[in-house]
Amino acid sequence: MTPHDSPIRVLMITSEWPVPDGRPRTTFFIKRQAEFLQAAGVAVDVFHFTGAKRPWNYFKAWLQVRRRMAQRPYDLAHAQFGMSGLLALPKRLPLVVTFRGDDVQGIVGWNGRVTLAGRVLQVLCRAVALWADAAIVVSEHMKAFLPRSVRPRVVPSGLDLNLFRPVPRDEARRRLGLPLDRRLVLFVGNPAEPRKRYPLACDGRCAGVHVGAGRLAQHGQRSARVQSPCGLRPGGRRAPPSPRDRGL
Template identity: 30%
Template sequence: MKVLVISNMYPGKSSYLGIFIKQQVEDMENEGLSTIKVVKNRKGSIAYVPFILKNIFYLLLGSYDIVHAYYGFHSALFAAIVKRRPLIITFVGSDAVKEPSRNKVYRILQRFVVSRANHIIAVSSKIRDILISDLGADSDRISVITFGIDFDLFKPIPQARAREKLGFPSDKKLVLFPSNPQRIEKRFDIFNRAVELLQKENHNIMPVILSNNRRPYSEVPLVMNACDVLVLTSDSEGSPTVIKEALACNLPIVSVDVGDAREVIKDATNCYICQQEPVNIAERIKLVLNNGIRTAGRNNIKYLSSKKITSEIMEVYREII
């Protein structure tokens, strides 16, 4: 079986953006799947030119059995028009939640690609419900399959060892912001205000920013093990992978109620859902720090192993051929 993978959301050499898509594709390749990858991994609108040209070339002339497009009409439009082979579309979050509301054209294009898909994968039940109610997806042709976690990479290690390797101070309470502050939708402004409120009471609190171009992805587990709490303040998410990675490292979490964060966190010890408001977030962070314990969330998310998720996607492929 050969799959033509199309995505406008693929990481470059110094970016985490779309890393979960790259990992999922590589996991399937490790299971023996043959792929052709047509991806946009550079910033800027001009990068769409070679991306579109490659799309057209491989869709018309390539040899493949299935097209799997990641991220709505931006990746699936030409595949939906040409439609030489079965089409699967994975919606990751904003492509279902934010993009259709931008303007009528975006909404029409999203509804078009949804109507042309043989099967749709939604990364959370919330995204599935939006696709059905707002974009006309057929409930019989949609599955909820999120992105898996590499439990060999993301695992607990002693905090002191992680801090020593990274050169982090041993006497500070480290509060992790897990994204690029320049991405407005991640709401670094809210995170920063919450930390400022805490620092008025406790000068030992120090923010840590996990953003593009600062550290290689292989060091992300070290950062998570070095920190005391991860704080997610985004306006919207589909199925935030960073929440699962943190739980795999037993890092406590304070998160706004976005995507499937509430569902994934569930009853994990010392993890809290909060309002998207600095005072409430600061209160939850303070509660985590005062508790002074790691979570045991790793045991709650074994069902999210990358091997299991890969198996579920491969089964979808087999069903539609």
């Protein structure tokens, strides 16, 4: 882009960021991507909505997106997660959709099978992929979950190397308040999510360490805690899964 060119204007559609308290939780990668694009000279306008798995919320958000597209001169729309892409259909702009996991792989229950809601989600997101002008997946294996006619690009969620950099192990543990003399497994996912396979992190007979990924990225310390293996309650019962938006 030359100094005489106007910046590319992107409408980014997401239900994950920004959130009311201003913190992006485990979807910090969306905030980081928007900031990196802006630093590269792209004009990014974020449209946030609350899906909460309610069709009425999606319909209201769809109307708002229609209105915003009519009022502002965007060059393209970028939907974060497949369900957000529904808000850009029928297309008024070229549409790019980033698929990030459950949207095309389906929601998995504790029995290891895709749930009914997960199958509906897969069907809708595959339809979005067919309508999109470009599809992005964040890992190579996700290509297999999209229709064969779709040719996605693999764009992993990047790291801010100004924030994340190698430091000596003991120094890192001291900053996080972790024991220096124990073997630890660092688990940054949600233990209640079956797809994250938290029990595998417990099989090594190590002390489990659960880190809130968004908080660790923002504060860099005092966000880790050592906890009992596999997050089991007394008596061996697993704690019930906590609610999660899943990009819906």
